[in-house]
Amino acid sequence: MNEQLKLGLPKGSLQEATLALFKKAGWNVSVSGRSYFPGIDDDTITCALCRAQEMAINVENGTLDVGLTGRDWIGEYQSDVHVVTDLVYSKVSAKPARWVVAVAYDSPVKTLEDLQGKTVSTELVGVTKRFFAERGIDVKVKFSWGATEAKVVSGLADAIVEITETESTIKAHGLRVIHELMQTNTQLIANRDAWADPAKREKIEEMAMLLKGALVAGQLVGLKLNVSKANVEKVVGLLPSLHAPTVAHLYQSDWLSVETVVDSGAVRDLIPCLLKEGAEGIIEYPLNKVINK
Numbered sequence: 001m002n003e004q005l006k007l008g009l010p011k012g013s014l015q016e017a018t019l020a021l022f023k024k025a026g027w028n029v030s031v032s033g034r035s036y037f038p039g040i041d042d043d044t045i046t047c048a049l050c051r052a053q054e055m056a057i058n059v060e061n062g063t064l065d066v067g068l069t070g071r072d073w074i075g076e077y078q079s080d081v082h083v084v085t086d087l088v089y090s091k092v093s094a095k096p097a098r099w100v101v102a103v104a105y106d107s108p109v110k111t112l113e114d115l116q117g118k119t120v121s122t123e124l125v126g127v128t129k130r131f132f133a134e135r136g137i138d139v140k141v142k143f144s145w146g147a148t149e150a151k152v153v154s155g156l157a158d159a160i161v162e163i164t165e166t167e168s169t170i171k172a173h174g175l176r177v178i179h180e181l182m183q184t185n186t187q188l189i190a191n192r193d194a195w196a197d198p199a200k201r202e203k204i205e206e207m208a209m210l211l212k213g214a215l216v217a218g219q220l221v222g223l224k225l226n227v228s229k230a231n232v233e234k235v236v237g238l239l240p241s242l243h244a245p246t247v248a249h250l251y252q253s254d255w256l257s258v259e260t261v262v263d264s265g266a267v268r269d270l271i272p273c274l275l276k277e278g279a280e281g282i283i284e285y286p287l288n289k290v291i292n293k
Protein backbone atom coordinates (compact mmCIF):
# COMPACT_ATOMS: atom_id res chain seq x y z
CA MET A 1 0.00 0.00 0.00
CA ASN A 2 1.61 3.28 -1.11
CA GLU A 3 -0.63 5.60 0.88
CA GLN A 4 -1.55 5.23 4.53
CA LEU A 5 -5.13 4.13 5.26
CA LYS A 6 -7.10 7.00 6.81
CA LEU A 7 -9.12 5.47 9.66
CA GLY A 8 -11.94 7.30 11.48
CA LEU A 9 -12.68 6.28 15.06
CA PRO A 10 -15.95 7.48 16.65
CA LYS A 11 -15.58 10.12 19.34
CA GLY A 12 -18.26 9.95 22.03
CA SER A 13 -20.52 7.06 23.01
CA LEU A 14 -18.76 4.45 20.90
CA GLN A 15 -15.19 5.62 21.55
CA GLU A 16 -14.26 3.53 24.57
CA ALA A 17 -15.76 0.28 23.27
CA THR A 18 -14.14 0.84 19.84
CA LEU A 19 -10.64 1.44 21.24
CA ALA A 20 -11.00 -1.67 23.43
CA LEU A 21 -12.05 -3.68 20.38
CA PHE A 22 -9.07 -2.44 18.34
CA LYS A 23 -6.78 -3.41 21.22
CA LYS A 24 -8.19 -6.95 21.23
CA ALA A 25 -7.91 -7.07 17.46
CA GLY A 26 -4.20 -6.24 17.73
CA TRP A 27 -3.88 -2.45 17.40
CA ASN A 28 -2.92 -0.11 20.24
CA VAL A 29 -4.55 3.26 19.69
CA SER A 30 -3.33 6.02 22.00
CA VAL A 31 -5.49 9.08 22.49
CA SER A 32 -3.42 11.83 24.05
CA GLY A 33 -4.61 15.03 25.68
CA ARG A 34 -6.86 17.16 23.53
CA SER A 35 -5.62 15.82 20.17
CA TYR A 36 -8.20 14.38 17.82
CA PHE A 37 -5.47 12.47 15.97
CA PRO A 38 -4.62 9.42 18.08
CA GLY A 39 -1.46 7.41 17.54
CA ILE A 40 -1.62 3.82 16.32
CA ASP A 41 1.11 1.16 16.33
CA ASP A 42 0.73 0.47 12.60
CA ASP A 43 2.71 2.54 10.08
CA THR A 44 0.19 1.82 7.33
CA ILE A 45 -2.67 3.59 9.19
CA THR A 46 -3.37 7.16 10.30
CA CYS A 47 -6.20 7.74 12.78
CA ALA A 48 -8.64 10.56 13.37
CA LEU A 49 -11.38 10.88 15.98
CA CYS A 50 -14.61 11.98 14.38
CA ARG A 51 -18.17 12.37 15.72
CA ALA A 52 -20.30 9.31 14.95
CA GLN A 53 -22.82 11.68 13.33
CA GLU A 54 -20.24 12.95 10.81
CA MET A 55 -18.35 9.73 10.12
CA ALA A 56 -20.33 8.57 7.07
CA ILE A 57 -20.13 12.04 5.49
CA ASN A 58 -16.34 12.06 5.87
CA VAL A 59 -16.01 8.52 4.54
CA GLU A 60 -18.27 9.31 1.59
CA ASN A 61 -16.27 12.42 0.58
CA GLY A 62 -12.89 10.67 1.01
CA THR A 63 -11.59 12.64 3.99
CA LEU A 64 -11.44 9.17 5.54
CA ASP A 65 -10.91 5.84 3.75
CA VAL A 66 -12.64 3.79 6.41
CA GLY A 67 -14.50 4.44 9.66
CA LEU A 68 -16.75 3.05 12.34
CA THR A 69 -20.12 4.51 13.23
CA GLY A 70 -23.70 3.54 14.02
CA ARG A 71 -26.06 2.33 11.30
CA ASP A 72 -28.44 5.07 12.51
CA TRP A 73 -26.21 7.94 11.36
CA ILE A 74 -25.35 6.27 8.05
CA GLY A 75 -29.10 6.06 7.42
CA GLU A 76 -29.77 9.62 8.57
CA TYR A 77 -27.66 11.07 5.76
CA GLN A 78 -28.33 8.17 3.34
CA SER A 79 -24.58 8.17 2.75
CA ASP A 80 -23.16 6.45 -0.30
CA VAL A 81 -20.50 4.31 1.39
CA HIS A 82 -19.56 0.65 1.23
CA VAL A 83 -20.66 -1.22 4.38
CA VAL A 84 -17.79 -3.64 4.99
CA THR A 85 -19.28 -5.42 7.97
CA ASP A 86 -21.63 -5.17 10.92
CA LEU A 87 -19.88 -5.04 14.25
CA VAL A 88 -22.65 -5.59 16.77
CA TYR A 89 -21.71 -3.55 19.84
CA SER A 90 -23.02 -0.38 21.47
CA LYS A 91 -21.84 1.92 24.27
CA VAL A 92 -21.98 -0.60 27.11
CA SER A 93 -22.95 -3.93 25.56
CA ALA A 94 -22.37 -6.26 22.63
CA LYS A 95 -25.99 -5.83 21.56
CA PRO A 96 -27.71 -3.42 19.16
CA ALA A 97 -29.29 -0.26 20.57
CA ARG A 98 -32.89 0.74 19.66
CA TRP A 99 -34.40 4.00 18.42
CA VAL A 100 -37.85 4.27 19.98
CA VAL A 101 -40.83 6.60 20.11
CA ALA A 102 -41.56 7.42 23.75
CA VAL A 103 -44.15 9.55 25.54
CA ALA A 104 -44.81 10.50 29.16
CA TYR A 105 -46.10 7.56 31.16
CA ASP A 106 -49.48 9.22 31.78
CA SER A 107 -49.82 10.60 28.23
CA PRO A 108 -53.11 9.86 26.41
CA VAL A 109 -50.99 8.90 23.36
CA LYS A 110 -51.19 5.14 22.87
CA THR A 111 -50.39 4.64 19.19
CA LEU A 112 -48.34 6.40 16.51
CA GLU A 113 -51.56 7.74 14.95
CA ASP A 114 -52.37 9.53 18.23
CA LEU A 115 -49.33 11.75 17.50
CA GLN A 116 -51.08 13.38 14.51
CA GLY A 117 -50.48 17.16 14.76
CA LYS A 118 -48.17 16.81 17.76
CA THR A 119 -44.52 17.73 18.35
CA VAL A 120 -41.73 15.15 18.33
CA SER A 121 -38.24 16.02 19.55
CA THR A 122 -35.19 14.11 18.28
CA GLU A 123 -31.53 14.24 17.22
CA LEU A 124 -32.32 11.94 14.28
CA VAL A 125 -34.45 14.38 12.31
CA GLY A 126 -34.21 12.87 8.80
CA VAL A 127 -35.06 9.31 9.80
CA THR A 128 -37.89 10.54 12.04
CA LYS A 129 -39.44 12.74 9.34
CA ARG A 130 -39.30 9.89 6.81
CA PHE A 131 -40.72 7.44 9.34
CA PHE A 132 -43.85 9.51 10.07
CA ALA A 133 -44.27 10.66 6.45
CA GLU A 134 -44.29 7.02 5.24
CA ARG A 135 -47.17 6.37 7.63
CA GLY A 136 -49.06 9.50 6.65
CA ILE A 137 -48.85 10.90 10.18
CA ASP A 138 -48.34 14.64 10.19
CA VAL A 139 -46.04 15.59 13.09
CA LYS A 140 -43.80 18.56 13.79
CA VAL A 141 -40.25 17.21 14.14
CA LYS A 142 -38.04 19.46 16.26
CA PHE A 143 -34.24 19.01 16.34
CA SER A 144 -32.81 18.26 19.78
CA TRP A 145 -29.15 18.85 20.70
CA GLY A 146 -29.40 16.10 23.36
CA ALA A 147 -30.89 15.45 26.80
CA THR A 148 -33.95 14.68 24.67
CA GLU A 149 -35.83 12.69 27.32
CA ALA A 150 -36.13 15.89 29.40
CA LYS A 151 -38.15 17.55 26.64
CA VAL A 152 -41.25 15.45 27.27
CA VAL A 153 -40.97 15.98 31.02
CA SER A 154 -40.69 19.76 30.62
CA GLY A 155 -43.57 19.88 28.14
CA LEU A 156 -41.46 21.01 25.15
CA ALA A 157 -42.54 17.98 23.12
CA ASP A 158 -45.38 15.45 23.11
CA ALA A 159 -43.03 12.60 22.21
CA ILE A 160 -39.40 11.87 21.52
CA VAL A 161 -37.58 9.65 19.08
CA GLU A 162 -34.52 8.61 21.04
CA ILE A 163 -31.91 5.91 21.26
CA THR A 164 -31.96 3.50 24.17
CA GLU A 165 -29.64 0.73 25.16
CA THR A 166 -30.24 -0.14 28.82
CA GLU A 167 -33.51 1.88 29.09
CA SER A 168 -32.14 3.55 32.22
CA THR A 169 -32.57 7.08 30.80
CA ILE A 170 -36.11 6.31 29.57
CA LYS A 171 -37.04 4.94 32.99
CA ALA A 172 -35.33 7.77 34.88
CA HIS A 173 -37.67 10.21 33.09
CA GLY A 174 -40.84 8.18 33.59
CA LEU A 175 -41.34 7.63 29.85
CA ARG A 176 -43.26 4.90 28.04
CA VAL A 177 -42.10 3.37 24.74
CA ILE A 178 -44.91 3.14 22.20
CA HIS A 179 -42.94 1.98 19.15
CA GLU A 180 -39.51 0.80 18.00
CA LEU A 181 -38.31 2.53 14.81
CA MET A 182 -35.17 0.55 14.27
CA GLN A 183 -32.25 -1.23 15.80
CA THR A 184 -28.78 0.12 15.29
CA ASN A 185 -25.29 -1.28 15.71
CA THR A 186 -21.81 -0.24 14.80
CA GLN A 187 -20.70 -0.77 11.21
CA LEU A 188 -17.32 -0.61 9.50
CA ILE A 189 -17.75 1.53 6.38
CA ALA A 190 -15.39 2.30 3.52
CA ASN A 191 -15.09 5.03 0.94
CA ARG A 192 -16.04 3.66 -2.51
CA ASP A 193 -12.68 4.63 -4.13
CA ALA A 194 -10.72 3.17 -1.21
CA TRP A 195 -12.73 -0.04 -1.56
CA ALA A 196 -11.91 -0.14 -5.28
CA ASP A 197 -8.17 0.22 -4.57
CA PRO A 198 -6.84 -3.37 -4.21
CA ALA A 199 -4.18 -2.57 -1.60
CA LYS A 200 -6.52 -0.49 0.58
CA ARG A 201 -9.28 -3.03 0.21
CA GLU A 202 -6.99 -5.84 1.36
CA LYS A 203 -6.02 -3.85 4.46
CA ILE A 204 -9.68 -3.00 5.20
CA GLU A 205 -10.72 -6.64 4.80
CA GLU A 206 -7.95 -7.73 7.17
CA MET A 207 -9.11 -5.11 9.65
CA ALA A 208 -12.73 -6.32 9.38
CA MET A 209 -11.67 -9.93 9.90
CA LEU A 210 -9.62 -9.13 13.02
CA LEU A 211 -12.28 -6.82 14.52
CA LYS A 212 -14.99 -9.45 13.97
CA GLY A 213 -12.70 -12.12 15.43
CA ALA A 214 -12.16 -9.98 18.52
CA LEU A 215 -15.87 -9.25 18.89
CA VAL A 216 -16.88 -12.92 18.59
CA ALA A 217 -14.17 -13.89 21.08
CA GLY A 218 -15.72 -11.54 23.65
CA GLN A 219 -18.75 -13.80 23.87
CA LEU A 220 -16.85 -17.07 24.09
CA VAL A 221 -14.42 -18.68 26.53
CA GLY A 222 -12.00 -21.56 26.27
CA LEU A 223 -12.66 -24.56 28.51
CA LYS A 224 -10.21 -27.34 29.33
CA LEU A 225 -10.78 -30.33 31.57
CA ASN A 226 -9.58 -33.82 32.38
CA VAL A 227 -11.84 -36.88 32.34
CA SER A 228 -11.40 -40.64 32.58
CA LYS A 229 -11.93 -42.69 29.41
CA ALA A 230 -14.98 -44.24 31.09
CA ASN A 231 -16.71 -40.85 31.40
CA VAL A 232 -15.51 -39.09 28.25
CA GLU A 233 -18.60 -39.72 26.10
CA LYS A 234 -20.97 -38.28 28.72
CA VAL A 235 -18.76 -35.22 29.26
CA VAL A 236 -18.23 -34.53 25.55
CA GLY A 237 -22.00 -34.89 25.03
CA LEU A 238 -22.52 -31.88 27.30
CA LEU A 239 -20.18 -29.63 25.32
CA PRO A 240 -21.46 -27.34 22.63
CA SER A 241 -18.47 -26.29 20.54
CA LEU A 242 -17.46 -24.48 17.36
CA HIS A 243 -16.27 -27.81 16.00
CA ALA A 244 -15.84 -31.14 17.75
CA PRO A 245 -13.80 -30.69 20.94
CA THR A 246 -10.13 -31.67 20.93
CA VAL A 247 -9.47 -34.82 22.96
CA ALA A 248 -5.85 -35.70 23.84
CA HIS A 249 -4.32 -38.48 25.93
CA LEU A 250 -2.66 -37.63 29.23
CA TYR A 251 0.85 -39.09 29.52
CA GLN A 252 0.92 -42.65 30.93
CA SER A 253 -2.63 -42.50 32.12
CA ASP A 254 -6.19 -43.63 31.41
CA TRP A 255 -7.31 -40.06 31.48
CA LEU A 256 -8.01 -37.68 28.64
CA SER A 257 -7.75 -33.93 28.27
CA VAL A 258 -10.72 -32.24 26.56
CA GLU A 259 -10.50 -28.70 25.14
CA THR A 260 -13.25 -26.65 23.57
CA VAL A 261 -14.76 -23.19 23.12
CA VAL A 262 -18.18 -22.39 24.59
CA ASP A 263 -20.54 -19.45 25.00
CA SER A 264 -19.44 -17.45 28.05
CA GLY A 265 -23.06 -17.17 29.22
CA ALA A 266 -23.44 -20.96 29.31
CA VAL A 267 -20.41 -21.70 31.51
CA ARG A 268 -22.14 -21.00 34.83
CA ASP A 269 -24.63 -23.83 34.22
CA LEU A 270 -22.23 -26.06 32.31
CA ILE A 271 -19.42 -26.43 34.89
CA PRO A 272 -21.57 -28.06 37.63
CA CYS A 273 -22.96 -30.52 35.04
CA LEU A 274 -19.44 -31.39 33.83
CA LEU A 275 -18.34 -32.04 37.41
CA LYS A 276 -21.33 -34.32 38.00
CA GLU A 277 -20.38 -36.38 34.94
CA GLY A 278 -16.81 -36.91 36.17
CA ALA A 279 -14.82 -33.95 34.78
CA GLU A 280 -11.87 -32.77 36.88
CA GLY A 281 -9.29 -29.99 36.75
CA ILE A 282 -11.58 -27.68 34.79
CA ILE A 283 -10.01 -24.42 33.63
CA GLU A 284 -11.77 -21.55 31.87
CA TYR A 285 -9.81 -18.87 29.99
CA PRO A 286 -10.70 -15.73 28.04
CA LEU A 287 -10.12 -15.55 24.28
CA ASN A 288 -8.76 -12.62 22.29
CA LYS A 289 -9.87 -13.68 18.83
CA VAL A 290 -11.93 -16.40 17.21
CA ILE A 291 -11.45 -16.47 13.45
CA ASN A 292 -13.65 -18.66 11.29
CA LYS A 293 -13.32 -18.94 7.55
Ligand SMILES: Nc1ncnc2c1ncn2[C@@H]1O[C@H](COP(=O)(O)OP(=O)(O)OP(=O)(O)O)[C@@H](O)[C@H]1O
Pocket (backbone or CB within 6 Å): 011, 012, 013, 014, 051, 052, 053, 069, 070, 071, 072, 073, 089, 090, 091, 092, 097, 146, 163, 164, 165, 166, 184, 185
Ligand atom coordinates in the same frame (compact mmCIF):
# COMPACT_ATOMS: atom_id res chain seq x y z
N1 LIG B 1 -26.09 3.70 24.70
C1 LIG B 1 -25.93 4.51 23.66
N2 LIG B 1 -26.33 5.80 23.73
C2 LIG B 1 -26.14 6.63 22.68
N3 LIG B 1 -25.58 6.26 21.52
C3 LIG B 1 -25.18 4.98 21.41
C4 LIG B 1 -25.33 4.06 22.46
N4 LIG B 1 -24.82 2.89 22.05
C5 LIG B 1 -24.41 3.07 20.81
N5 LIG B 1 -24.61 4.32 20.41
C6 LIG B 1 -24.25 4.84 19.11
O1 LIG B 1 -23.33 5.91 19.25
C7 LIG B 1 -23.51 6.85 18.21
C8 LIG B 1 -23.71 8.23 18.81
O2 LIG B 1 -22.58 8.50 19.48
P1 LIG B 1 -22.11 9.99 19.79
O3 LIG B 1 -21.10 9.86 20.85
O4 LIG B 1 -21.65 10.66 18.59
O5 LIG B 1 -23.39 10.70 20.25
P2 LIG B 1 -23.79 10.96 21.71
O6 LIG B 1 -23.73 9.74 22.54
O7 LIG B 1 -25.11 11.58 21.62
O8 LIG B 1 -22.66 11.96 22.19
P3 LIG B 1 -22.76 12.92 23.40
O9 LIG B 1 -21.95 12.24 24.47
O10 LIG B 1 -22.13 14.17 22.92
O11 LIG B 1 -24.19 13.04 23.69
C9 LIG B 1 -24.72 6.43 17.43
O12 LIG B 1 -24.34 5.79 16.24
C10 LIG B 1 -25.41 5.46 18.36
O13 LIG B 1 -26.13 4.46 17.66
Ligand SMILES: O=P(O)(O)OC[C@H]1O[C@H](OP(=O)(O)OP(=O)(O)O)[C@H](O)[C@@H]1O
Pocket (backbone or CB within 6 Å): 013, 145, 146, 147, 148, 149, 162, 163, 164, 165, 166, 167, 168, 169, 170
Ligand atom coordinates in the same frame (compact mmCIF):
# COMPACT_ATOMS: atom_id res chain seq x y z
O1 LIG C 1 -30.77 3.46 27.37
P1 LIG C 1 -29.58 4.08 28.04
O2 LIG C 1 -28.55 3.07 28.42
O3 LIG C 1 -29.95 4.97 29.18
O4 LIG C 1 -28.77 4.97 26.95
C1 LIG C 1 -29.39 5.89 26.13
C2 LIG C 1 -29.07 7.31 26.48
O5 LIG C 1 -27.69 7.56 26.21
C3 LIG C 1 -27.58 8.62 25.26
O6 LIG C 1 -27.47 9.84 25.91
P2 LIG C 1 -26.12 10.68 25.90
O7 LIG C 1 -25.24 10.19 26.99
O8 LIG C 1 -25.58 10.65 24.53
O9 LIG C 1 -26.63 12.14 26.28
P3 LIG C 1 -27.36 13.21 25.35
O10 LIG C 1 -28.82 12.97 25.46
O11 LIG C 1 -26.97 14.51 25.94
O12 LIG C 1 -26.88 13.04 23.94
C4 LIG C 1 -28.90 8.59 24.53
O13 LIG C 1 -29.13 9.83 23.89
C5 LIG C 1 -29.88 8.26 25.61
O14 LIG C 1 -30.26 9.38 26.34
Ligand SMILES: [Mg+2]
Pocket (backbone or CB within 6 Å): 146, 147
Ligand atom coordinates in the same frame (compact mmCIF):
# COMPACT_ATOMS: atom_id res chain seq x y z
MG1 LIG D 1 -26.22 11.79 22.93
